[in-house]
Amino acid sequence: MERTSMRVNAIAPLCALLMTTTACQATGPDGANPDLSPRGTALTRVKPTRKDLTTTLSLAGTVTMRPTIGLVAPVAGKVRFVDLPASDTPSTTPVRVATVSADGTAHPVEIPAGTVFAGRLVDDGATVTAGMPIASAEHTGYGIVAGLDAGQAYQVSGATSDVRAQIENGPGPFPCAVLGTIAALPAGTAPESTPEPSGEPASRSAATGLRVVCAAPGDVTLINGASASVELVTGRSANALAVPVEAVAGRRDRGRVDVLLPDGSRRTTDVVLGLTDGQVVEVTSGLTGDEELAVPGPDLPDPAQDGATTPTGQRR
Structure with a gap:
């Protein structure tokens, strides 16, 4: 009994030594257990690359007859409306209202x-x-209407010049020209509206939510109520300095990366971020492109430090 105890006591220090160097039994693919790696060890090394980045936003839409669109004030000031005769005939050219x-x-x-x-x-x-919806118009043909939430609206704002649509089990993809503003419209009343047959005034146009309304080319056949997907290009950056998103802590506007130094140590560096396609993120400032970065990147700072943000850009 005493001899067995001595054998166990002799093996324990040996196993402790092996755990320090090889973790006794390696579980990683390269013979190392990442869970036992000393804190700060770089598991992967990457270098920034140059590439063209395009970011898109996909929305679910519906083919809609005579959708309502909004017109906004181009500047801040006083609005005066033009007296127009009531008409249901669309003009072939833009009309000042x-x-x-x-x-x-x-x-x-x-x-x-x-x-x-x-x-x-x-x-x-x-x-x-400036930018306030002041009037509404009705597109006399078919349009594709896609709803937005507030976060998507800020992504789409100013990015409605490159839009494509695809009808589910139908034509597409095809360019889709955005009509009016994405801003939500309050209820409005058509001036000089004609009474309803009952003698009551014409009903007020309904308020709308945030949405994109676009028109397909004339040779595209649309069916009212058909489902569609709408894709908007929200940003382009040519020859962007890109790094994997896993190397960055914080993915909106500002972030931090760990730069690996020749002696193997890390230097946490603040960077300014640009576009991201979900796999890589553009670094617009803070790196030269010659650095070697650690993946995963640094831990997020304490919330009390510098107004830290989470990877989604929200306050922690």
Whole structure:
């Protein structure tokens, strides 16, 4: 009994030594157990690369007859509406429906070709801010309408020049021209509206949520109510300095990476971030491109430090 105890006591220090160097039994693919790696050990080394980045946003849409679109004030100022005769015939050219005056200059507000004026969203003579929806129009053909949430709206804002759509089990993909604004529209009333057969005034146009409304080319056959997907290019960056997202802590605007130094130590470096396609993220400032980075990247800082953000860009 005493001899067995001595054998166990002799083996224990040996196993402890082996655990320090080889973890006794290696479980990793290269013979090392990452879970037992000393804190700060770089498991993967990567270098930034140069590539063209394009970011897109995909939305679910529906083919809709005569969708309503919004027109916004181009500048802050006073709005004056043009008196237009009631008409359900779309013009073949843009039509001025209002002007917004600022600093002695009148800036026109026009409905696009293929639409009819639907209503005023503010009073004549009202003071408005730039980008505020002030009037609505009705697209007289089919349109594709895709809803947005608030976060998507900020991604889409200013990025509606390159849009493509695909009808489910139908035509596409094809370019889809965005009509009007993505801003939500309040209820509006068409001026000089004709009474309903019952003698009641024409009903008010309904308020809308945030949405993209686009028109397909004339040779694309659309069916009312058909499902569609809408893809918007939200950003492009040529020859961007890109690093894997796993190397970055924080993925919106600002982040941090661990630069590996010749002696094997790490230097945590602040970087400014640009576009991301979900696999790599653009670094616009903070790196030269010659560095070697550690993957995974640094831990996120304590929330009390520098207004730290989580990988989704939200406050921790």
